[in-house]
Amino acid sequence: MNIIVCIKRVPDTADADISIDKSGKDIDKSGLAFDLNEWDSYAIEEAILLKEKFGGTVTVYSLGGEDSNESLRKCLAMGADDAIRLSDPAFAGGDGYATARALAEALRQKPFDLILTGTQAEDDGFGQVGAVIAEMLSIPHVSIVNRIEVQEKKVKAHRELEGGLEEVVEVDLPALLTIQTGINEPRYVSIMGIRKVAKKEIKVLGLSDLNLKPEEVGLSGSDIQLENLFLPPVGEGAEMMEGKPEEIAQKVFEILKDKGGMA
Amino acid sequence: MKEIMIVAEHRRGELRDVTWELISKGRQLSEAIQGELSVALLGKGVTSLAEALKFKANRVLLIEDDRLEYYNSETYERVLTQLITERKPVLTMIGHTATGMDFAPGLAAHLKLPLATDCIGIDAKEDTFSVIRQIYGGKINAAVSFLKKGPSYMVTVRAGAFPFVEKEPLPGEVISIPSPLTDEGLARRFLQYVEAATGEVDITQADILVAVGRGIKDADSIPMVKELADTIGGVLACSRPVVDKKWLPKGCQVGTSGKTVKPKVYIAIGISGAFQHVAGMKGSGTIIAINKDPKAPIFSVAQYGIVADLFKIVPVIKDKIKELKK
Amino acid sequence: MDFELTQEQKDIQKAAREFIQGEYDKEKILEWEKNHTFPKEVWKKACKLGFIGIHFPEEYGGQGYGITENILVVEEFCRKDSGVGIAVTLADFSSEVILRFGTPEQKKKYLVPVARGEFISGGAYTEPNHGSDITLMGTTAVRQGDSFVINGTKTFITNGTLADFFVVLCQTDPHAKPSYRGQCTILVEKGTKGLDATEITPKMGIRLTSTAELSFSDVRVPLTNLIGEENKGFYQVLEFFDESRIEIAAQGLGIAQGAFDRALDYAKQREQFGRKIVDFQITQHKLADMATKIETARLLTYKAAWNYDQGRIDPKLTSMAKMFAGKVAVEVADEAIQIFGGYGYITEYEVERFYRDAKITEIYEGTKEIQKNTIASALIGKLK
Numbered sequence A: 001m002n003i004i005v006c007i008k009r010v011p012d013t014a015d016a017d018i019s020i021d022k023s024g025k026d027i028d029k030s031g032l033a034f035d036l037n038e039w040d041s042y043a044i045e046e047a048i049l050l051k052e053k054f055g056g057t058v059t060v061y062s063l064g065g066e067d068s069n070e071s072l073r074k075c076l077a078m079g080a081d082d083a084i085r086l087s088d089p090a091f092a093g094g095d096g097y098a099t100a101r102a103l104a105e106a107l108r109q110k111p112f113d114l115i116l117t118g119t120q121a122e123d124d125g126f127g128q129v130g131a132v133i134a135e136m137l138s139i140p141h142v143s144i145v146n147r148i149e150v151q152e153k154k155v156k157a158h159r160e161l162e163g164g165l166e167e168v169v170e171v172d173l174p175a176l177l178t179i180q181t182g183i184n185e186p187r188y189v190s191i192m193g194i195r196k197v198a199k200k201e202i203k204v205l206g207l208s209d210l211n212l213k214p215e216e217v218g219l220s221g222s223d224i225q226l227e228n229l230f231l232p233p234v235g236e237g238a239e240m241m242e243g244k245p246e247e248i249a250q251k252v253f254e255i256l257k258d259k260g261g262m263a
Numbered sequence B: 001m002k003e004i005m006i007v008a009e010h011r012r013g014e015l016r017d018v019t020w021e022l023i024s025k026g027r028q029l030s031e032a033i034q035g036e037l038s039v040a041l042l043g044k045g046v047t048s049l050a051e052a053l054k055f056k057a058n059r060v061l062l063i064e065d066d067r068l069e070y071y072n073s074e075t076y077e078r079v080l081t082q083l084i085t086e087r088k089p090v091l092t093m094i095g096h097t098a099t100g101m102d103f104a105p106g107l108a109a110h111l112k113l114p115l116a117t118d119c120i121g122i123d124a125k126e127d128t129f130s131v132i133r134q135i136y137g138g139k140i141n142a143a144v145s146f147l148k149k150g151p152s153y154m155v156t157v158r159a160g161a162f163p164f165v166e167k168e169p170l171p172g173e174v175i176s177i178p179s180p181l182t183d184e185g186l187a188r189r190f191l192q193y194v195e196a197a198t199g200e201v202d203i204t205q206a207d208i209l210v211a212v213g214r215g216i217k218d219a220d221s222i223p224m225v226k227e228l229a230d231t232i233g234g235v236l237a238c239s240r241p242v243v244d245k246k247w248l249p250k251g252c253q254v255g256t257s258g259k260t261v262k263p264k265v266y267i268a269i270g271i272s273g274a275f276q277h278v279a280g281m282k283g284s285g286t287i288i289a290i291n292k293d294p295k296a297p298i299f300s301v302a303q304y305g306i307v308a309d310l311f312k313i314v315p316v317i318k319d320k321i322k323e324l325k326k
Numbered sequence C: 001m002d003f004e005l006t007q008e009q010k011d012i013q014k015a016a017r018e019f020i021q022g023e024y025d026k027e028k029i030l031e032w033e034k035n036h037t038f039p040k041e042v043w044k045k046a047c048k049l050g051f052i053g054i055h056f057p058e059e060y061g062g063q064g065y066g067i068t069e070n071i072l073v074v075e076e077f078c079r080k081d082s083g084v085g086i087a088v089t090l091a092d093f094s095s096e097v098i099l100r101f102g103t104p105e106q107k108k109k110y111l112v113p114v115a116r117g118e119f120i121s122g123g124a125y126t127e128p129n130h131g132s133d134i135t136l137m138g139t140t141a142v143r144q145g146d147s148f149v150i151n152g153t154k155t156f157i158t159n160g161t162l163a164d165f166f167v168v169l170c171q172t173d174p175h176a177k178p179s180y181r182g183q184c185t186i187l188v189e190k191g192t193k194g195l196d197a198t199e200i201t202p203k204m205g206i207r208l209t210s211t212a213e214l215s216f217s218d219v220r221v222p223l224t225n226l227i228g229e230e231n232k233g234f235y236q237v238l239e240f241f242d243e244s245r246i247e248i249a250a251q252g253l254g255i256a257q258g259a260f261d262r263a264l265d266y267a268k269q270r271e272q273f274g275r276k277i278v279d280f281q282i283t284q285h286k287l288a289d290m291a292t293k294i295e296t297a298r299l300l301t302y303k304a305a306w307n308y309d310q311g312r313i314d315p316k317l318t319s320m321a322k323m324f325a326g327k328v329a330v331e332v333a334d335e336a337i338q339i340f341g342g343y344g345y346i347t348e349y350e351v352e353r354f355y356r357d358a359k360i361t362e363i364y365e366g367t368k369e370i371q372k373n374t375i376a377s378a379l380i381g382k383l384k
């Protein structure tokens, strides 16, 4: 089973104090830690688990600058066989559609049985790249997958719906699945893995390798464009409780009694 | 006449809330552009749903087919491709839900329609639309414009982003449209629904919920929060990463892919407030949020906020309440 | 000149960071600290992932890297948690004596299981009456037929109650002149008749690590347990220190960085007099001083490691790194407690533990005074 995984390196912002930079179109990324997109870490783990079970290869793709090599190497160290980075000045500023477009062209050059992507990326949250790649490659897809069973020439996938309901679907291979968190437990990178990676070269594909025109990728190939960023309006917002922890506790106690009917 | 088309979402015989929200927002936009609102309804034996929708829009475009009994991205794509190609709506609106996330991106790509996903704001602007999306887990808002020019556009809309507003009925009609589907094999097939195993707990009945998020950092700190819950007579709940990491059972998860809860008091501890979580708890009577990041989006849905390190404040609250209860 | 880590080294650093962050569990650690428990599971996992024995050659179960890569792991582990970091990265303590001087058979027998997480190792040099000065050992080894018979007492032995084997420095020729020319390092396995280990507790810090007294009474081991050449024990141990002290420097460096990380976080949160304490210039200066010391310790430590990996053993540089990084660990952890104020004194807030753990880096593997002696003698030797 030959599997392709598309991944992205993103800044870790959940715990960080983030601010908008001077351009007003991006956040200030200095001082932020970067890592493999959370959803992608489950996708790569799932691919490696499948490979361990059924044999074959895992190839990782990422569209991004040289920094993305860090995440590609992480995937290689986890157990992927090859990594390819899509990089070209023309790719800059692309949205989910343009990113998918470039990736789809690259994947067209490679035989595969299964493509895995994350359900969405932590940073821009388009949740779109996987399904668009599938469309462009004319293969079936299933989104938000939290369980996979491989069968003869097809896959049974559990798709997560709302309210704890799941939908079980069957797709013929080759197919694309977008992976949901929690499907597995992503492994740690081992030193053995890093040693293996050190000998590997990460291939770079540019515009000319992909049979794409500059106007088909990057900002010019995008559906949408970012105008400006702003902090979400707080609305009525929360009444911030201040003071000593004991005073705050006292207030919480009163709220629980008044509003929660705490005995 | 310019048309705005929404795609109705339903499951197991019931319309989903997002459908009403789409209708409300769609109606407002259609009025702004002096156009009309249509609802596309795909399914099998869904005429009663069509009737329910009829007066909320100018028309319901009903496509019934046995093959549409269960949602399937492939059948949806085929039917909607034909419908959108024929009717050329200026804007197609779809829920950014498990269903919409599944079929909208492929459909837009297929039709070469510019698409903006997960919108929380949409405004008509001359012959295009400007939208607002959230990035970085809801910490930042982004004003976004369509770069590619229409005449048709597509958006997926975050569930809960627009309220359902009751408006005077429209002279709606149900127009049955023949299904373009054939028995030609589908590469994707629906098999069945299954309920995720949730374990014993039922968090939907509690008056007080104490919900813990990834901020708790590890499984062994969960008892600390459990103690607080016990002290105040509440039940323990959590955000998704806590379930993903198997620190608590799936039945404790609040949010779109977990439970929707409406306790009298909801205490969110170390939860950032991603919309998928908020969707499951915003109906709570009173929300208290504890987070060390003053910019955490959870503070915009909470009535009370505490900016603090949960490891420091939670034990203090627990001890103090124990003492006060005596 | 190039001060950058290689790509591979950065990957190792990141892998170590992610691993220890994933394993970090404050409540558990406080529990282990209270009960003096060795973090066995974390150690096993670290071995399985190749972090322990990273500097052993592949044929002996290692990863074939140098000491630079080893200390990157030590630094990251100790940074996230001084207690777990020290305990886990000392699980292979003294195995380098075998690595550098042992026979291929010894290496196969002892190093492979150490790297795999099956064996914990120990090194027994210090005795109740011979600490800084190990030129004459009270523990003796006498040849009897095909065995050595060992008698004596070793004290403060890391992993004493846990280790599967020890490298023991023995006096084989009490009449040698000078006495250190009559010493050998000999392998003694756990469970050998006559070997007894008694835990020494309570102690100030590194409570996740076992420290024990070893008593040898007529302990018999085969002559093949001799490591390297006869009567070269003292020299081997000194050479081993030239390597291991860099590792201790990395412990200090990691502890300092970890204490600093926590202090910086806290200073940004804590408010007094209506402002964050980080807004007081005095706090800012403290942080600036701490960071500068840490960076200096890092430069020295990395340079010592790099030098070693270039095949140049430089006791002076190693001692400088060990002495300085240890001192920085203690000073920075001390200042971190100060920034935390009263909270810093409370176990829950961790920096007091970093402080207690930091102190050992100024004592074991040669006190800071002994390091100064080494530095000075190298300097003066050169002047001559």
Ligand SMILES: Cc1cc2nc3c(=O)[nH]c(=O)nc-3n(C[C@H](O)[C@H](O)[C@H](O)COP(=O)(O)OP(=O)(O)OC[C@H]3O[C@@H](n4cnc5c(N)ncnc54)[C@H](O)[C@@H]3O)c2cc1C
Residues within 6 Å of the ligand: A014, A015, A119, A120, A144, B137, B212, B213, B214, B215, B216, B238, B239, B240, B241, B242, B253, B254, B255, B256, B257, B258, B259, B269, B270, B271, B272, B273, B274, B275, B276, B277, B280, B290, B291, B292, B293, B296, B308, B309, B310, B311
């Ligand atoms: C299809 C789909 C369905 C989903 N369904 C759900 C769902 O049903 N429910 C759900 O919850 N999520 C769901 N998610 C995931 C959602 O997008 C978020 O990833 C998730 O809600 C984040 O959980 P969190 O807030 O616990 O973690 P994070 O976003 O990582 O936030 C952790 C928070 O803890 C705070 N914190 C950290 N340390 C401390 C401390 N010491 N003291 C105080 N605060 C601290 C941080 O400031 C941060 O705000 C879904 C996602 C997708 C794509």
Ligand SMILES: Cc1cc2nc3c(=O)[nH]c(=O)nc-3n(C[C@H](O)[C@H](O)[C@H](O)COP(=O)(O)OP(=O)(O)OC[C@H]3O[C@@H](n4cnc5c(N)ncnc54)[C@H](O)[C@@H]3O)c2cc1C
Residues within 6 Å of the ligand: C093, C123, C124, C125, C126, C128, C130, C131, C132, C133, C155, C156, C157, C158, C159, C203, C206, C211, C360, C363, C364, C365, C366, C367, C368, C369, C370, C373
């Ligand atoms: C927790 C712990 C773990 C340890 N682990 C091990 C281990 O695994 N294996 C092992 O063999 N040992 C171990 N040791 C022992 C450690 O290496 C010795 O304690 C250390 O070398 C100092 O020896 P001492 O305690 O006998 O002090 P002493 O040598 O008695 O020193 C007392 C003081 O005199 C100073 N001093 C001594 N000589 C001089 C001099 N020439 N000039 C100036 N000042 C001098 C010292 O610097 C010190 O300040 C450990 C110790 C501890 C506390």
